Amino acid sequence: MSDVVLKVDGLGKAFARNGKRVAAVSDASFSVGAGETLGIVGPSGSGKSTLSRLVLRLIEPDAGSVRFDGGDLLTLRGAALRSVRQRIQMVFQDPLAAFNPRAEVAEVISDPLRIHRLVARVDRPAAVAHLLDRVGLPGVLAERAIHEISGGQRQRVAIARALASQPKLIVLDEAVSALDVSVRAHILRLLVDLQAETGVSYMFVSHDIAVVKAIAHRVAIMDQGRIVETGPTGQVIAAPQSPTGKALVAAVPRLLQAQD
Template sequence: MGKHLLTVESLSKRFHSGGRAVAAADALSFHIDAAETLALAGPSGSGKSTVARLLLRLIEPDAGSIAFEGDDWLALQGNALRARRARMQMVFQDPLAAFNPRATVARVLDDPLRIRRIAPRSERPARIAELLERVGLSPNLAGRTVHEVSGGQRQRVAIARAIATKPSLIVLDEAVSALDVSVRGKILELLADLQRTDGIAYLFISHDLGLVRAFAHRVAILDGGRLTEEGDARAVIDAPRSAVGKALVAATPRLHRLTGQDAS
């Protein structure tokens, strides 16, 4: 196999709280290949969202390196970083927090097309309709405000906005955890379809190992900012070696039916 799409090496980030340093990322190393889904799993406070923010350059690491599509990702600044950010997008748990709730769906999708100069103004309404159709929504939703559509529809709009810039990697930070089970399954099917058609890779951040087992190719389990185990998602979840991996499996009751493990 050639070079990885994303390579993270010895990534570290500490925060200071109550006079002491807390490691949110402690010498983390992992990679993601094109059209692959790597899940990052772990209990609350394990550092999952910190890793997402480091990858998106929303915060800067204390040490380590990130290579993305052959670039030294941490060396990019200013216009160069803004231009390359189109290739790495993020979908959050709550799109309402990421969007202006009074903005229309059309405005939400128009922004990346306009800011990235992906399409001239005359072509943008057709592009917006196409994006909505790609994520299983009616173009008629374009005129509605974000808070007028359902949670599942909002998450589809968030995915449409993420794919508008033709990214090679999307970071999904608990992107389906707030949705109803039936809606969640449909969103995961949509993401899998986009991966097949567009070759998009995902970093799938989740505390739910049932979702990870169903959706991810590989899983990396975090605890206290450290990687405790990594490998094929089903193999790791069916027979976790680390204490935190075993605890996560025990905390996901439906996994016992899948894996035949005793909950005791």
């Protein structure tokens, strides 16, 4: 494989529940190459979001290591951590929850440009217009409030914001799960096109293996906090080895016949 952007080894996280420690992620190891999409698939509660948050360092692990771009993510502090925060971006399921609903689209997209001092104030409107264009949105949307635009448009805005700081890796957690089927297909196509243009890597998390099939080069299947199977997407879908993989594929029988 080409350059490794993200390398996760033995990652673990437990949460307290009813006085007991319950493992949400156990001994997770995987890597993501430059320009590659790794799909993380598993049933609800299998630990996908916890794994995403660990990689984004929104929560701290109990065990294991995360290497990003050759550096140890878990020991970074101060300026080094801020620099990594610029190069790993995230897109979540519900942009209405992630952004202030009353904020203007232009503000949401230009925030990272301002925070990371990437673009001078006078040049930000042009940068926003360019980012809107790249995600297939009309420039007039810049002045609309987040709550005024559609769910599909909001997710395009979230992608534009993620792209603004020219990340090496974008973690997408159920990013298309709330969208209608046709809108979802457009967003998946956009993500594939943007990856071809920029070489960005994706860690693409979904409970739906049919969605992952459309975008991921490789998949890791999770169950009860563990990665139970990893492999090239086509191979895993054609011949899943783990009981969880078999169940996920069996739930969408048309997947096996689809040739696309």
